[in-house]
Amino acid sequence: MHISELTFDNLTDEIIDRVLFEGIEDTGENADCIIVLGSIKASLYRVPIAVKAYNDMRASKILLSGGIVNGADKGHADDMRDKAIALGVKAEDIIIENKSQNTVENMLCSMLELQRAFWLNRIEKVLLVTTTYHMRRSLAIAKYLFPDHIRVIPCPADDNNTRRGNWMESEEGRKRATSEVIKIINCVNNGLFPDFEI
Incomplete structure (x- = not known):
C-alpha cells in the first residue's frame, strides 16, 4: 500500500505504526554533522540524543535548527544550544x-x-535527530530537498507519549501519531515529496 492510498478513514493502528516507525532505526554510522530539529520540548528529548552521538564521536559538529515560533521569547535553536552546552x-x-x-x-x-x-559538496552524511514519530516525514523532506550525494541517517529520540510501544495507550499519543500520519499523507498529495510504499 502506498501513502497516497491512505485517508483518515482507512488508518488502522497497524498502518499508523508501520508508517511512523518501520525502518527508521539508527544505523550507528558516523556523519559529517548532526542536525537537530527544534520543537518546544527538543531540549528535553532530542538534544540529549544528539549530545550522546557527539560524545560517541559520530560527528564533530551539531547543527541546531529552529527559530522563534508562536511568539515565544526564545528560538528553538537558542534554547537547544543552552542545553547542549550544559551537557558538555x-x-x-x-x-x-x-x-x-x-x-x-x-x-x-x-x-x-x-x-x-x-x-555542501564536501558533506557525505548527516545524522538527523528528531522525535521518533516525526522522523518519517523529516527524513522524506530531507531526502527530497538535500542534494542526492548527502545521505541522511535517522537518529530518533523517543518522547514519553509517542514511542512505538505506547503511542496507542494514551489520547495524547494517539492524537499525535494520527496527526503525523495525516501530515505525511498531505505532503505526498501536495507533491512535497514522492509517494512511497509502506
Missing part, C-alpha cells in the same frame, strides 16, 4: 540555524548553514 558540548562545535518555522524550513535553512560551515 563545546560552543565552537555548535552551528545555529534560527530562522526556520517548520520542518520544511528546518531543512532548507539547515542546508544554508551546512554550506557555510562545510560546503
